[in-house]
Amino acid sequence: MDAFINQVKNDHHQFDQGKLEDHVGDEPFALMAKWLRDAVEKPTNEPNAMAVSTIGLDGFPHSRVVYLKELLEEGLVFYTNYHSDKGRAIEQNPNVHALFFWSELERQISVTGTVLKVPEEMSDEYFQSRPRGSKLGAWASYQSERLSSRAELEERVQQLATQYHEDVPRPPHWGGYIIEPLRIEFWQGRPSRLHDRIVFEKQQNGSWDIYRKNP
Numbered sequence: 001m002d003a004f005i006n007q008v009k010n011d012h013h014q015f016d017q018g019k020l021e022d023h024v025g026d027e028p029f030a031l032m033a034k035w036l037r038d039a040v041e042k043p044t045n046e047p048n049a050m051a052v053s054t055i056g057l058d059g060f061p062h063s064r065v066v067y068l069k070e071l072l073e074e075g076l077v078f079y080t081n082y083h084s085d086k087g088r089a090i091e092q093n094p095n096v097h098a099l100f101f102w103s104e105l106e107r108q109i110s111v112t113g114t115v116l117k118v119p120e121e122m123s124d125e126y127f128q129s130r131p132r133g134s135k136l137g138a139w140a141s142y143q144s145e146r147l148s149s150r151a152e153l154e155e156r157v158q159q160l161a162t163q164y165h166e167d168v169p170r171p172p173h174w175g176g177y178i179i180e181p182l183r184i185e186f187w188q189g190r191p192s193r194l195h196d197r198i199v200f201e202k203q204q205n206g207s208w209d210i211y212r213k214n215p
């Protein structure tokens with residue numbers, strides 16, 4: 001969380017709910033960081049939770065909530081099991097969608113983009129920062145696979161706790177993904193359903209086309 005809060009401290013965007021265009025800037029990341037900080041400060045229930053949708057191997061979209069762990073210049077970072085349903089879907093099709101919704105602020109941010117794995121050192125560093133229980137959990141859970149009973153999972157945790165009685169290494173199949181946005185839409189609820197929708201669309205030359213959409 002601190003990464004994006006620090007990023008926001010360095011930007012000078014002032015947000016006034018009535019005047020979205022005045023402070024959108026010419027790139028979307030500062031505004032996204034600002035909205036994330038607002039969600040932390042409001043406070044909202046799960047400020048950095050986002051629904052990530054992938055195109056499954058069955059051809060259908062599949063969504064699940066994950067935590068945004070870092071907002072970098074290149075994109076949005078989350079951590080998961082690379083062998084999970086989402087990991088397998090991403091391997092086949094890196095096109096994803098991510099959605100934040102903060103009901104307390106009447107805001108949503110919708111991100112369309114492509115996904116890459118983050119460098120291994122970055123996953124190592126984040127994994128090592130996690131509590132021991134979460135580290136053991138990452139080994140114990142064969143995420144998205146069928147599980148015959150809760151007891152089976154708990155036994156695996158016990159065995160792993162003995163095996164790794166000191167340090168727990170990062171499982172090679174566990175790590176980060178970064179969503180590199182192609183399009184970002186900021187949605188602000190306004191009276192009489194005349195909501196603001198501002199879209200940033202990435203151009204071939206790397207600049208952002210910015211336009212407003214009907215609510």
Ligand SMILES: Cc1cc2nc3c(=O)[nH]c(=O)nc-3n(C[C@H](O)[C@H](O)[C@H](O)COP(=O)(O)O)c2cc1C
Pocket residue numbers: 046049062063064065066067068078079080081084085086087143144
């Ligand atoms: C608030 C919340 C945060 C979550 N954060 C993560 C996360 O950061 N990484 C993760 O792998 N799963 C997270 N989960 C669990 C996922 O929603 C999902 O159940 C899991 O990743 C398996 O998804 P899959 O089978 O579609 O791959 C979170 C769930 C909730 C409700």
